[in-house]
Amino acid sequence: MINKLVVENLKHRPVRTLLSVVAIGMEVTMMLTLVGMSRGMVEEAARRARGVGADIWVRPPGSSVIGFSSAPMPEKLLAFFSKQPHVVLATGTVTQPLRGIESVTGIDLGPFTSLSGGFRYVAGGPFQGPDDLIIDDRYAEQNKLQPGSSVMIWTRKWRVCGIVEAGKLARLMVPLKVLQDLTSNTGKLTQIFLKVDNPKNTDAVIASLKKEMPDYQIYSIEEFTSLFTVANVPMLKEFIGVVVGVSVIVGFLVVFLSMYTAVLERTREIGILKSLGATPGYVLGLLVRETALLALAGSVFGILLSYVTCWLVFKLTPLTQHIVPDWWPIAGGIAVGGALLGTLYPGWKAVRQDALEALSYE
Amino acid sequence: MSDAPIISIRALSKIYHVGDVDVQALRGVDLEVARGEFLSIVGPSGSGKSTLFHVLGGLTPATSGAVVIGGKDLAAMTDIERTVMRRSTVGFVFQKYNLLPTLTARDNINIARHIAQNPAETDGKFQEVLNLLGIAHRLDHKPRSLSGGEQQRVAIARAIVNHPAILLADEPTGNLDSDNSAAVLGLLRDLNERTGQTVLMITHNPEAAAYGHRIVQMRDGRIVS
Numbered sequence: 250m251i252n253k254l255v256v257e258n259l260k261h262r263p264v265r266t267l268l269s270v271v272a273i274g275m276e277v278t279m280m281l282t283l284v285g286m287s288r289g290m291v292e293e294a295a296r297r298a299r300g301v302g303a304d305i306w307v308r309p310p311g312s313s314v315i316g317f318s319s320a321p322m323p324e325k326l327l328a329f330f331s332k333q334p335h336v337v338l339a340t341g342t343v344t345q346p347l348r349g350i351e352s353v354t355g356i357d358l359g360p361f362t363s364l365s366g367g368f369r370y371v372a373g374g375p376f377q378g379p380d381d382l383i384i385d386d387r388y389a390e391q392n393k394l395q396p397g398s399s400v401m402i403w404t405r406k407w408r409v410c411g412i413v414e415a416g417k418l419a420r421l422m423v424p425l426k427v428l429q430d431l432t433s434n435t436g437k438l439t440q441i442f443l444k445v446d447n448p449k450n451t452d453a454v455i456a457s458l459k460k461e462m463p464d465y466q467i468y469s470i471e472e473f474t475s476l477f478t479v480a481n482v483p484m485l486k487e488f489i490g491v492v493v494g495v496s497v498i499v500g501f502l503v504v505f506l507s508m509y510t511a512v513l514e515r516t517r518e519i520g521i522l523k524s525l526g527a528t529p530g531y532v533l534g535l536l537v538r539e540t541a542l543l544a545l546a547g548s549v550f551g552i553l554l555s556y557v558t559c560w561l562v563f564k565l566t567p568l569t570q571h572i573v574p575d576w577w578p579i580a581g582g583i584a585v586g587g588a589l590l591g592t593l594y595p596g597w598k599a600v601r602q603d604a605l606e607a608l609s610y611e
Numbered sequence: 612m613s614d615a616p617i618i619s620i621r622a623l624s625k626i627y628h629v630g631d632v633d634v635q636a637l638r639g640v641d642l643e644v645a646r647g648e649f650l651s652i653v654g655p656s657g658s659g660k661s662t663l664f665h666v667l668g669g670l671t672p673a674t675s676g677a678v679v680i681g682g683k684d685l686a687a688m689t690d691i692e693r694t695v696m697r698r699s700t701v702g703f704v705f706q707k708y709n710l711l712p713t714l715t716a717r718d719n720i721n722i723a724r725h726i727a728q729n730p731a732e733t734d735g736k737f738q739e740v741l742n743l744l745g746i747a748h749r750l751d752h753k754p755r756s757l758s759g760g761e762q763q764r765v766a767i768a769r770a771i772v773n774h775p776a777i778l779l780a781d782e783p784t785g786n787l788d789s790d791n792s793a794a795v796l797g798l799l800r801d802l803n804e805r806t807g808q809t810v811l812m813i814t815h816n817p818e819a820a821a822y823g824h825r826i827v828q829m830r831d832g833r834i835v836s
Binding site: 250251253254257258260261517518520521522523524525526527528529531604605608 | 665668670671691694695696697698699703705709710711712713714718721722723725726727731769
């Protein structure tokens, strides 16, 4: 019976109910979108790293796994690595931050093709000149580009020469030498990739290189991609924590206002229930159930909405958002918890209401 | 009608504190009501009859004196105990009906049973009461779809669904036209006669009061006759 009263109360005030559900849903979506985008970003980076086809990655001393450091390693290291036992190929790239999280990568297409097995061209082909740009198909779709299109990067006009399948190294690639010269990094590299004769020799090569170059970050591909986690991205975990905190406050305020208004609106009804013998626990239980139902409905709405944000992020931004089912109960729990917290004061007010005064409330 | 009093009030007083002013609403009321009696309490505004109604219903505590209903002393009860007492001992009928607007007539009746922790199913006797009240065919309607008379009949059904010791009616015809007033008063008298339900009705209308077995006059917080 009490559940029926809860449902009827919510149905009786559809606009308030809808607004509360939407607001709680937005709170849940905010959390799921942020976590999903964080994971999408690191997993996308890991996928592109795996697509390179290298057995060993060499990063400069002190660099972060996901970062936009420029080119602090000398290119002559390639010759040194090539001479190491079991190393059959060494090549490097330069990465230069562009805008936001976008970057452009300079590659030496010949060695890179040998390393990775080459790009799969959706349209166009390899570099033909110094101003040529290879982009991935997602970048092309988002920016409506095709072979022959012009793209302004910094103050230079680049010609799209090829569109490749996404998932290999980077999204925008230009000739290595051009980017090195353009960014005053002539003779320098951001990262170096090594291919060994047999994957079984990878650990031995890494051990040998670490002895020679103790300050450098030298990883196997498995080890390197395993470092692509939210925790390894500087400040990302803290950022998620802040957004979750803000979400809880928003949810708390929304439900607080909603339930406070509901208690005021229903003063007389609470008086009626009390006149029938409803205890404070009964009245509080009614409000708590109402809030819990709003929060659950909001959570479901928020989860559904996260599919919409996922699609929007994919279509409109260079980022990737993952659907994160493991976070559904967490976000839902936070929403329900915040909502119940927001019901405490209105609930206390309802419980304390004098039955006589409530019955005479107009 | 049994001779044993179901309500016994001794030296009842009630003082309201309004700001810095104390308002003495009841000034030593003594009253006994027999089981199965239909008592009308009349008096002008401010005479204390509504306060007496609220104290009897356990909606507000007495300042002093004794109020015993069905052997239970209200003066010795806490707020919670008075709340629980209301479930089974007292049924209210208000001037403004006070039905829950979100529920149907049936659910307005059922929620009283739910709060009293009684099963939703009512006995055959109650079905007869519903027929007597003439609302059996209107039970699936919400209050806004019911006339004032129908709403008051639903309120009466809700008030007696838990078989309370006393039915307290505060100006039950105050918002009704004369036809519906006569119908509701007739129903209260029928209920009293058929089921032996004790009824205390507060009214300022002498014609309505005449439906009771006995009329008590109040003035200035006292019973004057």
